[in-house]
Amino acid sequence: MNTAKEQYRIHAEPFYQPQADEVELYEAAYAACLPVMIKGPTGCGKSRFVEYMAWKLGKPLISVACNEDMTASDLVGRYLLDANGTRWLDGPLTTAARIGAICYLDEIVEARQDTTVVIHPLTDHRRTLPLDKKGELVEAHPDFQLVISYNPGYQSLMKDLKQSTKQRFAAFEFDYAPADLEVGIIAKETGSDEAIAAKLVKIGEAARNLKGHGLDEGISTRLLVYAAMLIKGGIAPRSACRMALVRPITDDADIRDTLDHAIDSVFE
Ligand SMILES: Nc1ncnc2c1ncn2[C@@H]1O[C@H](COP(=O)(O)OP(=O)(O)O)[C@@H](O)[C@H]1O
Numbered sequence: 001m002n003t004a005k006e007q008y009r010i011h012a013e014p015f016y017q018p019q020a021d022e023v024e025l026y027e028a029a030y031a032a033c034l035p036v037m038i039k040g041p042t043g044c045g046k047s048r049f050v051e052y053m054a055w056k057l058g059k060p061l062i063s064v065a066c067n068e069d070m071t072a073s074d075l076v077g078r079y080l081l082d083a084n085g086t087r088w089l090d091g092p093l094t095t096a097a098r099i100g101a102i103c104y105l106d107e108i109v110e111a112r113q114d115t116t117v118v119i120h121p122l123t124d125h126r127r128t129l130p131l132d133k134k135g136e137l138v139e140a141h142p143d144f145q146l147v148i149s150y151n152p153g154y155q156s157l158m159k160d161l162k163q164s165t166k167q168r169f170a171a172f173e174f175d176y177a178p179a180d181l182e183v184g185i186i187a188k189e190t191g192s193d194e195a196i197a198a199k200l201v202k203i204g205e206a207a208r209n210l211k212g213h214g215l216d217e218g219i220s221t222r223l224l225v226y227a228a229m230l231i232k233g234g235i236a237p238r239s240a241c242r243m244a245l246v247r248p249i250t251d252d253a254d255i256r257d258t259l260d261h262a263i264d265s266v267f268e
């Protein structure tokens with residue numbers, strides 16, 4: 001067994017609650033060798049979905065959190081100096097292309113555009129990755145797939161993907177799950193009872209309605225899960241919600257008071 005492949009394999013089934021037909025659509029995209037883009041707000045289940053799909057398809061998953069300091073070499077690889085001279089070290093994208101992994105570039109817009117273009121030859125019919133410094137052309141393994149995610153909410157003109165990048169992907173548009181499903185996600189993820197989960201979802205909805213009215217982003221499913229975990233750990237619901245749901249997302253005193261008030265009315 002290929003050890004690199006084993007290293008990146010997902011052994012236990014991740015819990016993923018589908019919202020619609022995204023699982024079947026993803027399988028179809030994978031079967032057609034199409035690269036996939038997943039758009040959506042933070043903490044709505046994008047990464048969990050990719051983990052689940054990698055598990056379901058039985059493929060290794062290599063995830064990379066992108067940032068603006070990332071260079072093409074961080075993805076592709078570089079020569080390292082060691083006692084015996086120089087040694088080439090594959091980057092995560094190259095490793096994924098060689099072993100046939102799903103390569104997940106999280107928050108791709110954070111990367112600079114000169115970094116982003118290295119994925120181009122992997123995302124069209126060529127399915128190759130030129131390692132210019134090494135003078136090697138890597139042919140992607142048939143199982144290799146590229147998946148990128150980004151949060152269109154944060155997007156500015158400076159931070160957007162070029163059309164020439166966008167138009168290489170089939171895309172999913174994710175959002176927070178509808179209330180009944182989100183209650184189930186929180187309950188299943190934390191072992192909380194549904195009554196508590198339903199109250200948290202109510203607070204989440206109140207905050208999401210403030211998006212664009214003082215909040216850049218509503219309360220994510222991730223934060224609702226945090227609150228449920230704190231409550232399960234014995235913290236009083238009002239304190240748990242203040243700490244997990246409100247303080248992280250706003251510095252504005254008015255918004256904070258509005259949300260604290262919503263918490264008090266839900267957890268009377
Ligand atoms: N559909 C879902 N199924 C299961 N868990 C979910 C789902 N959506 C959100 N979650 C929960 O929310 C958390 C954040 O989701 P994640 O996938 O990390 O978000 P992001 O969209 O930022 O990648 C997960 O750890 C999980 O607890």
Ligand SMILES: [Mg+2]
Binds near residue numbers: 043
């Ligand atoms: Mg993520």
